[in-house]
Amino acid sequence: xxxxxxxxxxxxxxxxxxxxxxxxxxxxxxxxxxxxxxxxxxxxxxxxxxxxxxxxxxxxxxxxxxxx
Amino acid sequence: xxxxxxxxxxxxxxxxxxxxxxxxxxxxxxxxxxxxxxxxxxxxxxxxxxxxxxxxxxxxxxxxxxxxxxxxxxxxxxxxxxxxxxxxxxxxxxxxxxxxxxxxxxxxxxxxxxxxxxxxxxxxxxxxxxxxxxxxxxxxxxxxxxxxxxxxxxxxxxxxxxxxxxxxxxxxxxxxxxxxxxxxxxxxxxxxxxxxxxxxxxxxxxxxxxxxxxxxxxxxxxxxxxxxxxxxxxxxxxxxxxxxxxxx
Numbered sequence: 675x676x677x678x679x680x681x682x683x684x685x686x687x688x689x690x691x692x693x694x695x696x697x698x699x700x701x702x703x704x705x706x707x708x709x710x711x712x713x714x715x716x717x718x719x720x721x722x723x724x725x726x727x728x729x730x731x732x733x734x735x736x737x738x739x740x741x742x
Numbered sequence: 743x744x745x746x747x748x749x750x751x752x753x754x755x756x757x758x759x760x761x762x763x764x765x766x767x768x769x770x771x772x773x774x775x776x777x778x779x780x781x782x783x784x785x786x787x788x789x790x791x792x793x794x795x796x797x798x799x800x801x802x803x804x805x806x807x808x809x810x811x812x813x814x815x816x817x818x819x820x821x822x823x824x825x826x827x828x829x830x831x832x833x834x835x836x837x838x839x840x841x842x843x844x845x846x847x848x849x850x851x852x853x854x855x856x857x858x859x860x861x862x863x864x865x866x867x868x869x870x871x872x873x874x875x876x877x878x879x880x881x882x883x884x885x886x887x888x889x890x891x892x893x894x895x896x897x898x899x900x901x902x903x904x905x906x907x908x909x910x911x912x913x914x915x916x917x918x919x920x921x922x923x924x925x926x927x928x929x930x931x932x933x934x935x936x937x938x939x940x941x942x943x944x945x946x947x948x949x950x951x952x953x954x955x956x957x958x959x960x961x962x963x964x965x966x967x968x969x970x971x972x973x974x975x976x977x978x979x980x981x982x983x984x985x986x987x988x989x990x
Contacts (some may be wrong), residue, residue: 688803690858690976695809696804698982699820700750700847702827702836717744 743789744826745778746770746831748808749980751818752848754782768910769810770794770801778830779835783844785821786812795824812978817852819844819987820834820980840989847987854948855978857957861916862945862972867908871963871970872908876901877928910960912965916968927953930984942971946983956976 746769753760764775769788777784786808795801802823809820827833837844916936924931924947931947949957954977961975 676747686974687858687976688799690979692799692802694820694979694982695806695823696797697822698985699822700825700985700987700989702747702825718842 744828746773746790746795747821747825747827747833748775748786748805749786749818749820750785750817750844750848751812752781752782752838752845752852753777753779753784753816760784760786763811763815768804769808770804772913778833778837780834780841783837783841783848785833785837787830790826792826795826797824800809800856809973814892817848819847819851819978819985820982831873840987843987844983844989848987851948852924852980853951854981855951855954855983856888856946856948856983857954857975857977858979859920859943859945859947859961859976860941860974862940862974863921865939868912869905869909870971872912873901873905876904876908877892885976916971917943919964923957929953932983944985948981948984951978 748769751760760777764777764786769775770790773788773790773793775788777786778840779785805823812818812822827836835972860879913935917933920943921931921933927949929947929949931945934944935942958975961973965971965973
């Protein structure tokens with residue numbers, strides 16, 4: 675149904691996916707949790723921002739899309 | 743070896759489905775997926791070395807893919823990437839300690855999917871359109887004055903103000919239209935409007951699974967109605983934005 679727009683949506687879908695996986699969901703805290711302390715999330719954040727700007731430029735002439 | 747947690751799900755009535763499902767999936771760093779249960783809630787996990795927990799794009803996609811597969815069969819709470827506990831017994835204790843809160847959250851998202859909606863615009867183009875509309879409006883009056891420098895300045899400021907006002911009204915009307923639709927579906931939603939000059943709206947909403955097609959058609963209709971804007975609908979997602987729980 676939405677095949678004609680899926681290709682256009684890839685970049686933003688990846689961006690949304692990374693945002694969700696890295697920034698949302700259940701948060702575990704406490705002494706037993708090792709969690710994300712050693713992960714360079716700031717670097718990932720910068721990459722996301724850059725992708726976001728590029729994506730916005732690319733989709734200006736786009737259409738409604740959906741990730742299937 | 744520590745245990746990475748992918749998601750916490752409800753296995754009431756169908757634990758065998760989970761065993762069958764996990765056989766065919768590999769975790770981060772090719773880890774074998776297994777599960778740890780307390781009563782009818784289960785954490786899907788894989789053993790991992792601490793040094794292998796890289797928050798890179800490839801791992802995040804693998805991680806999201808596992809949650810995506812699980813969400814097709816189970817009601818679940820996605821766990822943020824990088825959540826690792828030292829042993830299965832620590833995970834069982836965590837599930838036991840937080841049982842009620844996990845159950846409450848699972849009930850809230852049962853048989854629901856999350857969707858994301860962003861509205862992008864070329865704000866300069868949109869302002870030009872609104873300016874043309876405003877100038878054609880006979881009610882769009884300017885200030886009369888004998889002092890031409892003062893008059894020009896005031897008129898320019900007045901036009902800028904009216905343009906900003908028109909833009910806000912325009913955005914508000916679209917958001918109101920979307921909200922009426924979501925309310926009609928009893929959808930839980932979160933809106934952030936006018937984030938940047940090019941992003942008018944960033945919204946997420948939680949819908950019953952059988953409301954997906956209705957929502958897609960609605961957004962497609964909006965796209966037709968407002969061709970100067972770009973509507974980007976993504977989903978269905980597991981309920982990442984509607985899990986209100988910090989586990990201790």
